[in-house]
Amino acid sequence: MSAAKAAKPSRRISRPAPELIFGDFWTFDPSPETADPKLKARYDLFIGGNFIAPAAGGYFASINPANEQRLTEIALGDATDVTAAYAAAAKAFPAWSRLPGAERGKYLFRIARLLQDRAREFAVAETLDGGKPIKESRDFDIPMSAAHFFYYAGWADKLAHAFPGAREVNPHGVVGQVIPWNFPLLMLAWKLAPALATGNTVVLKPAETTSITALKLAEILQEAELPPGVVNIVTGAGETGAAVVAHPGAAKIAFTGSTEVGRRIMRATAGTGRKLTLELGGKAANIVFDDAPLDQAVEGIVNGIFFNQGHVCCAGSRLLVQESVAEAVIAKLKNRMRVLRVGDPMDKNTDIGAINSREQLDRIQRLVATGSKEGAKLYQPACKLPPKGYYFPPTLFTGVHQSHRIAREEIFGPVLSILTFRTVEEAVEKANNTAYGLSAGVWTEKGSRILKMSTELKAGVVWANTYNKFDPASPFGGYKESGFGREGGRHGLADYVTTD
Amino acid sequence: MPRLPITKTPKVYVGGAFIRSESGRTFPLKNARGALVGHIPQCTRKDLRNAVEAAAKAGPGWARRTAYNRGQILYRLAEMIEARTAELTAALALGEPKAQPASLREVGATVDRLIHYAGWADKYEQLLGSVNPVAAPYFNFTVSEPMGIIGMIAPAEAPLLALISLIAPAIVSGNSVIALASEPRPFAAIVLGEMLATSDLPGGVVNLLTGFHKELIPTFATHQHLRAISGVAPIDERTTIERGAADSIKRVKLRPSEDSFDWYGPHAQGLDAIRDLVEFKTIWHPIGA
Numbered sequence A: 001m002s003a004a005k006a007a008k009p010s011r012r013i014s015r016p017a018p019e020l021i022f023g024d025f026w027t028f029d030p031s032p033e034t035a036d037p038k039l040k041a042r043y044d045l046f047i048g049g050n051f052i053a054p055a056a057g058g059y060f061a062s063i064n065p066a067n068e069q070r071l072t073e074i075a076l077g078d079a080t081d082v083t084a085a086y087a088a089a090a091k092a093f094p095a096w097s098r099l100p101g102a103e104r105g106k107y108l109f110r111i112a113r114l115l116q117d118r119a120r121e122f123a124v125a126e127t128l129d130g131g132k133p134i135k136e137s138r139d140f141d142i143p144m145s146a147a148h149f150f151y152y153a154g155w156a157d158k159l160a161h162a163f164p165g166a167r168e169v170n171p172h173g174v175v176g177q178v179i180p181w182n183f184p185l186l187m188l189a190w191k192l193a194p195a196l197a198t199g200n201t202v203v204l205k206p207a208e209t210t211s212i213t214a215l216k217l218a219e220i221l222q223e224a225e226l227p228p229g230v231v232n233i234v235t236g237a238g239e240t241g242a243a244v245v246a247h248p249g250a251a252k253i254a255f256t257g258s259t260e261v262g263r264r265i266m267r268a269t270a271g272t273g274r275k276l277t278l279e280l281g282g283k284a285a286n287i288v289f290d291d292a293p294l295d296q297a298v299e300g301i302v303n304g305i306f307f308n309q310g311h312v313c314c315a316g317s318r319l320l321v322q323e324s325v326a327e328a329v330i331a332k333l334k335n336r337m338r339v340l341r342v343g344d345p346m347d348k349n350t351d352i353g354a355i356n357s358r359e360q361l362d363r364i365q366r367l368v369a370t371g372s373k374e375g376a377k378l379y380q381p382a383c384k385l386p387p388k389g390y391y392f393p394p395t396l397f398t399g400v401h402q403s404h405r406i407a408r409e410e411i412f413g414p415v416l417s418i419l420t421f422r423t424v425e426e427a428v429e430k431a432n433n434t435a436y437g438l439s440a441g442v443w444t445e446k447g448s449r450i451l452k453m454s455t456e457l458k459a460g461v462v463w464a465n466t467y468n469k470f471d472p473a474s475p476f477g478g479y480k481e482s483g484f485g486r487e488g489g490r491h492g493l494a495d496y497v498t499t500d
Numbered sequence B: 001m002p003r004l005p006i007t008k009t010p011k012v013y014v015g016g017a018f019i020r021s022e023s024g025r026t027f028p029l030k031n032a033r034g035a036l037v038g039h040i041p042q043c044t045r046k047d048l049r050n051a052v053e054a055a056a057k058a059g060p061g062w063a064r065r066t067a068y069n070r071g072q073i074l075y076r077l078a079e080m081i082e083a084r085t086a087e088l089t090a091a092l093a094l095g096e097p098k099a100q101p102a103s104l105r106e107v108g109a110t111v112d113r114l115i116h117y118a119g120w121a122d123k124y125e126q127l128l129g130s131v132n133p134v135a136a137p138y139f140n141f142t143v144s145e146p147m148g149i150i151g152m153i154a155p156a157e158a159p160l161l162a163l164i165s166l167i168a169p170a171i172v173s174g175n176s177v178i179a180l181a182s183e184p185r186p187f188a189a190i191v192l193g194e195m196l197a198t199s200d201l202p203g204g205v206v207n208l209l210t211g212f213h214k215e216l217i218p219t220f221a222t223h224q225h226l227r228a229i230s231g232v233a234p235i236d237e238r239t240t241i242e243r244g245a246a247d248s249i250k251r252v253k254l255r256p257s258e259d260s261f262d263w264y265g266p267h268a269q270g271l272d273a274i275r276d277l278v279e280f281k282t283i284w285h286p287i288g289a
Helices: A002-006 A009-014 A079-098 A101-117 A119-130 A134-155 A184-197 A212-223 A238-246 A259-269 A294-310 A323-338 A358-373 A424-432 A447-456 B045-064 B067-083 B085-093 B097-120 B124-128 B161-171 B187-197 B213-222 B235-248 B271-275
Strands: A045-047 A050-052 A059-064 A069-075 A169-171 A174-178 A201-205 A231-233 A252-256 A275-279 A285-288 A318-322 A377-379 A395-398 A415-421 A439-443 A461-464 A497-499 B012-014 B017-019 B026-030 B036-041 B130-132 B138-146 B149-153 B176-180 B206-209 B226-233 B251-256 B278-286
Touching: A045 A079, A045 A212, A059 A119, A069 A212, A079 A169, A079 A174, A079 A201, A079 A231, A079 A238, A101 A119, A101 A134, A101 A184, A101 A212, A119 A134, A119 A184, A119 A212, A134 A184, A174 A184, A174 A238, A184 A201, A184 A212, A184 A252, A201 A238, A212 A231, A238 A252, A238 A259, A252 A259, A259 A275, A259 B235, A285 A294, A285 A424, A294 A323, A294 A415, A294 A439, A318 A323, A318 A424, A323 A395, A323 A415, A358 A377, A358 A415, A415 A424, A424 A447, A439 A447, A447 A461, A447 B278, B012 B045, B012 B187, B017 B187, B036 B187, B045 B138, B045 B149, B045 B176, B045 B206, B045 B213, B067 B085, B067 B097, B067 B161, B067 B187, B085 B097, B085 B187, B097 B161, B097 B271, B124 B138, B124 B271, B149 B161, B149 B213, B161 B176, B161 B187, B161 B226, B161 B271, B176 B213, B176 B226, B187 B206, B213 B226, B213 B235, B226 B235, B235 B251
Parallel strands: A174 A201, A174 A252, A201 A231, A252 A275, A285 A318, A285 A439, A318 A415, A395 A415, A439 A461, A461 B278, B149 B176, B149 B226, B176 B206, B226 B251
Antiparallel strands: A045 A050, A045 A231, A059 A069, A169 A497, A377 A395, B012 B017, B012 B206, B026 B036, B130 B138, B138 B278
């Protein structure tokens, strides 16, 4: 049969294949992931190597955003618990920081391996807890988390090589770390791995809506026989995080989250002498030139904004497309969006899962309503959303002006704002016209233009002919109001040490 | 009959020009014996904003200079200072014979500091940047870029050496600078401006202000176009700066003035000072046919 088709190439040239519109014509059978996430009925705080009940005895429910069902309950830590965690971390610091680097590294290698062993279980837990598609937690979040531990494990005995000219490389002491809900385990790995490799001890506060994998990782820390107190995990809401940030026992604070909270942390730590790194919001430009490989670019645009429901600080949420190809790109993009599968995150075929929380869904809905009100044109493909749970269809806006709120504010959802440009200069001008500066994308076949654009763009990460790529060896972090400090690579070590 | 010398009116160097404060305000500077040295401009918030404007104009061009060229210009600045050692020594000693040897030593150390950083211009990137072995078909590399306009708070002591120790690692990477001179000993900064003006450094890359720190620091803290603040400050000023910096997520690299610091020592110069005032950018360049 294939031979017969191959014999008539001329037919394909004269009559292009019709667009494959799946829509509701072709239904997929459900393909649910069924591995056991091994959840406990209740999760306590992890302090001094043990799971302990919170001092005030409070717990809060952890909800599956895909169906609004309760998964488990999580300890609500308060200032007393935070103080206990800092005390445990301070006690563990002298021995941990004096341990030869090679030995510290071996603990991190163990953690990486144990995480790889239990990868599927962690992927399911991550998806149930946060709502991201199982294919993403399985193929991205969990393996990348393990890779981060593996990468920094190898640095632990090589720190002298990382800082040329330094006579001494010393850890800060106890580091307070507050992480977001969009990549719960991965952000934990980004924070823990370099902090531990350099000899710091840690008090970590996971996000309120996504604490489960952090506490499952605490089980791995026990299995790895990490000395008690080296890592302490205090769960809770914003007040718990504020207590972690404000605690006088912290020598350094590392935070990933919104720019607004980042500002509050800067003010709270002003004058304390505490070191600070912030990885904050973004409103990245994804720039498509007329010579770009358009089909590849469309895949990149989709990945740039719909990956993880758009809950990505570096999401390519502003598409800048050269005027001459704008119509073609938008048409292709709409076609591509029509076949995105939105729904049950546990289904292996799902492209866009659940929005992380009711609160976030409200915010997305509010900003999208603003977009329409300010005059931008909304497009959403027809898609059936599950009756329960928090979902939002993939959305794009055309006719967006730079002054529109949807072009300026971080939406943190599957919503793309499209603007056009004519010249390279205009593209640069528009791309940089933002208070943020975390990332940018460039699509062109011209290598010299890639390098020119990456020089001009005020952003910490520039992806060329790709988007949302990450690697433990690749430093990540922002310019301007997207924060300061780098995570990943050799540069990721610098913020966890003092050199002399 | 002895000739009556002409005294020079102290002016600050902003945007490549020598100006008095826009306010017309000055404060008298006296030497140890109580003799008047001059009326020093008491710069205002408006002067600071004007200086930022000048830096914003000059900054991009300076950042685009080649590393080799920036190194040459820093070296030229050292030459200018060396040639006018006597004048700068006098500006530091202010007619106090006992202060003469220490002042001479400070000028010498300042020249040496500039030579140190001139040499860094085309080398630091080779140490600070990296090529990153990612597990995908991309040429992934990290380079440093200047942050932009840096606000600089000079300490009271070592009014020339500390000032240059702060400025040199900032401009060597292509930043531009608004520096607030030592409050009690501003005169060396006034004289330094004349060397900056003759050093081939484009006007506006380094702007020097004199005046009262208390008055100017809140504006340094909150000015949206200053991307970072570096220098030396006491606890109350550090707190003001760090709070104000939150508005635009400004980088703050301040050393406590409460801690003694040896501006002549090995810690007063080096790669760390350059690293403190650059941003790191990582680029994923595709590999393919």
